[in-house]
Amino acid sequence: MKRYLSRLLALVLVVVVGLVGCSSSNSLGMTGDYRQDTLTLLQSLRTAVELPDDSPEKATAQTQARQNINDFASRYRRDDSLAKLSSFTTMRTALNSLAAHYSSYPNRPLPQKLKDRLEQEFTQVESALKRGA
Numbered sequence: 001m002k003r004y005l006s007r008l009l010a011l012v013l014v015v016v017v018g019l020v021g022c023s024s025s026n027s028l029g030m031t032g033d034y035r036q037d038t039l040t041l042l043q044s045l046r047t048a049v050e051l052p053d054d055s056p057e058k059a060t061a062q063t064q065a066r067q068n069i070n071d072f073a074s075r076y077r078r079d080d081s082l083a084k085l086s087s088f089t090t091m092r093t094a095l096n097s098l099a100a101h102y103s104s105y106p107n108r109p110l111p112q113k114l115k116d117r118l119e120q121e122f123t124q125v126e127s128a129l130k131r132g133a
Helices: 002-022 034-050 058-076 086-104 112-131
Strands: none
Touching: 034 058, 034 086, 034 112, 058 086, 086 112
């Protein structure tokens, strides 16, 4: 009887760990609609970039931004129909710049030059999305 209980317990643990590990926290709520997901990501990244450096929410916002970047990239990276869109290529450039800064300099604030460039690229992405490109 002990043997069966230990096997049952092991099976239950494997199922629980499998379900928890496979569930995605989908922090942005990616819908699969590229245009809407991109606009939502832009809004969340703008919030993270514009927070003052001494804000207590800054670390949380940076962590959330990194997660959102990863979610977006993993969802749309292999979609060949998007690779030709100017909004997608510009968005990837902005995401790569921001992710590189967060990875290389996690404790340093974003330089103003990078903030300005990101805002310019975000505006270009919004314009391209309005055009349908």
